[in-house]
Amino acid sequence: MKEKEYPHEKIETYWAKKWVEDKIYSAQDDSPKPKNYILDMFPYPSGEGLHVGHVEGYFASDIQARYQRMNGFEVLHPMGWDAFGLPTENFAIKTGQDPHQVTKDSVAVFKSQCQRAGLSFDWEREINTADKEYYKWSQWLFLQLYKKGLAYKSKSPVNWCTGCLTVLANEQVINGHCERCDSLVELKNIEQWFLKITDYIERLVKDLKKLDWPERTKKGQINWIGESKGFEINFSVKDKEITLPVFTTRPETIPGVTFLAIAPEHPLLETLIAPEQEIAIKNYLETVKSRPLTERKIGEKNKDGVPTGSWVINPFTKKEVPVLVADYVLMDYATGVVMGVPAHDRRDFQFAKENNLPIVHVFLPSYAEKIEDKPYPEDEGKMIIEPYKGMELSPARKKIEEKLSSFGSPRTYYKLQDWLVSRERYWGAPIPIIYCEKCREVPVPEKDLPVLLPDDIKDFRPKGIPPLAQSEKFVNTVCPRCGGSGKRETKTLDTFVDSAWYFFRFTDPKNEKVFADKEKLRYWMPVDFYVGGAEHTVGHLLYSRFITKALFDMKFVSFDEPFLKLRHQGMILGEDNRKMSKRWNNVIRPDEVAEKFGADTLRMYEMFMGPLEQSKPWNTRSLVGVRRLVKRIWRLKDGVKKDDSFSKEQMDLDIKDIENLVWNVTRYLEKGKYNLCVSEFMKYMNNVEGRGMITENLWEKFVLVLAPFAPFLAEELWKILKKDYSIHQQKWPKADSQKIKSAVQTIAVQINGKLRGTIEVDSDREYSSDEILEIIQSDKKIAPKLEGLKVKKVIYVSGKIANLVTE
RNA sequence: GCUGAGGUGGUGGAAUUGGCAGACACGCAGGACUCAAAAUCCUGUGGCCGCAAGGUCAUGCGGGUUCGACUCCCGCCCUCAGCACCA
Secondary structure (H helix, E strand, O other): OOOOOOOHHHHHHHHHHHHHHHOOOOOOOOOOOOEEEEEEOOOOOOOOOOOHHHHHHHHHHHHHHHHHHHOOOEEEOOOEEOOOOHHHHHHHHHHOOOHHHHHHHHHHHHHHHHHHOOOOOOHHHOEEOOOHHHHHHHHHHHHHHHHOOOEEEEEEEEEEEOOOOEEEOHHHEEOOEEOOOOOEEEEEEEEEEEEOHHHHHHHHHHHHHHOEOOHHHHHHHHHHHOOEEEEEEEEEEOOOOOEEEEEEOOHHHHHHOOEEEEOOOOOOHHHHOOHHHHHHHHHHHHHHHHOOHHHHHOOOOOOOEEEEEEEEEOOOOOOEEEEEEEOOOOOOOOOOEEEEOHHHOHHHHHHHHHOOOOOOOOEEOOOOOOOOOOOOOOOOOEEOOOOOOOOEHHHHHHHHHHHOOOOEEEEEEOOOOOEEOEEOOOOOOEOOEEEEOOOEEEEOOHHHOOOOOOOOOOOOOOOOOOHHHHOHHHHEEEOOOOOOEEEEOOOEEOHHHHOOOHHHHOOOOOOOOOOOOHHHHHHHOOEOEEEOOHHHOOOHHHHHHHHHHHHHHOOOOOOOOOEOEEEOOOOEEOOOOOEOOHHHOOOOOHHHHHHHHOHHHHHHHHHHOOOOOOOEEOOHHHHHHHHHHHHHHHHHHHHEEOHHHOOHHHHHHHHHHHHHHHHHHHHHHHHOOHHHHHHHHHHHHHHHHOOOOEEHHHHHHHHHHHOOOOHHHHHHHHHHOOOOOOHHHOOOOOOOHHHOOOOEEEEEEEEOOEEEEEEEEEOOOOOOHHHHHHHHHOOOOOHHHHOOOOEEEEEEEOOOEEEEEEO
């Protein structure tokens, strides 16, 4: 007997093509329906193509999009390409190709992979950040920020990747190394463009409350922003007319200040150096310079320093304390000077020990009986110095702050710095600025946008000088203000600028007049459901929120948060439990799985693996279970019969099963528990298959709920039912909860909390505890177990459990 | 060190949020069909004792609350992820 195989390849490729041709997933801007904007983080189209991990999130959002369409929403579910950026440029250099061509090739692969996977994207809205029609508006955005004073140029120490030979944003530096090429990152003083995200810090923290985001993502952003409340105190320098501002979160420890430490990069350092210290300091600064950033920024290592020869007055004790240069003090946080309280800070303690500085204890934590030679960093305890001896820390803090009010005031600092957006590389949007000898820095007028990337660059190799500087045609231009000769800015924009506003463009991707029409923005935005990786917590997600708020303040958009609900897909590991990578040769590609087992199987398997947010290993053996489900469904279609071939009892059973399926799948879809949806289909098949046949009416319902999960199979079955094309434009069935109920329900019976059996009761009526006890006592199986026991109490939870407590 | 997530059979994972722990699936074992294999179907499948009925132990460890705890509280241990000399 030959088994009738499910011809997935034929069916799936046929429908994939037809759906695209018929544009059945196109979103209508003027729809009377309520909208639903379901978005995936758009991918970086690399040469390697998508692997099964990337598409996991796409499947979840696709199922949601298909469900919401059937649910009566006008759904916007677009896809595009975050095409600018270093990997493409590096690949182009390596292979001697043009990055335009590299991108084009990669996009073609990505797009066909998406279509093969049955993803219901609206391809009429496809965007590509490297298209001039797109980056024109990235440049426009930059100009708006510039006009508002939110984009500025500044010379300050920046992260310089020694491999890519370009600057990096703080978010792109991982443990002192480049997140892309892993090369060492060093500090360099170069003029760079920044966006003033720091103006928005408070709102970025506060508005997180409005969002339905995973807790860890919100916490991640809060941590990254790093708010810290404290007190800023000015120390006056002895014999000099200057003061050094110092930030502290522990003003009550000021009596214990025995030194000040200043960052090597501090602008005031030079004026503090006493003649006899000049050589020592010069040597120290040389040592520091040769130290890689990794060594300086990671862990708590060496705490060396050199006295500057200057002294400051402790405003509390009026005693003189020395000022030392020390590279454990960071210039890019707070004032770049710390007050050293070795008795109550681990780092200050280590520093004091290494440099023979005195240690003065200010308080003792409650557990300590006597002063030991170690730091007490605790935030509780009693003061041990006059005049506050015996006082708890927080009242003492208040008193000291009052006493020091002429030297300082409360102050809040943040770790988050302004966003560095210029890059010395080719494959990005040119920054639309022109330099003129007379007029200095002039923004390109909006009517002259886009500033096109020059195509006459022969050598993209990083040299530290922007490749755009090679193109005379590009560089030399006319000053828009005075008409004299001007030179263009040759740096390009960080790709995170492109991706910080792309979700707006999808609402109106072809508009040549504005970045997106106001009405369309009003209809579609904000994004209702956003799916993507958790690695974007402090990058893309934070930047997008900032840009949205800036555009809101400029009245371009009418909402100030872009993504209302956010979910992350977990990582899919290789079969060897390692991260999928070329290196381990464990990468699984969705198109290959689709070819072998079918895209429907792939989709449902990825959902069935476990909760979306969890990371989990791929297992092809497990996948065959889902493949079996698909085959079983395909086979059941031969058992579809007209309603009159069924008895009343069969009908009732069938109805109960299908209503139960619809009810549960709907419930799980609303909760995002896609794994449980798939197991509901399996349970349903287990029930129905035994009967071998199903009525046409109920089969129709079944195929409808299957549609978001297995869109190809469902479409084919729909066609076999001779129903109107397409199933993906039909209405979602409604479950009748009345039909799910059984006439009897099973109650678990416990004696003293231990399960001893079950009884069956009528589900239409309520039972009293006494009635239940009676039923239990007359139950042949349970009654003997009650012999010799005296029931003291009966706990009956309606419809669930009865617990008999005995003496 | 801080923050977040987690720890349930041989494996992936369920448990309507305090109410029959292990749904569903993989794997495994046995059987049916077959010359045979694949595919498919049926049965069994947490440990221990027992021929069985049944009993008993069991959700990282130790306590607690409760008629009842994977779920809540207290104290530990471990794993993963992010941040980290942030004053």
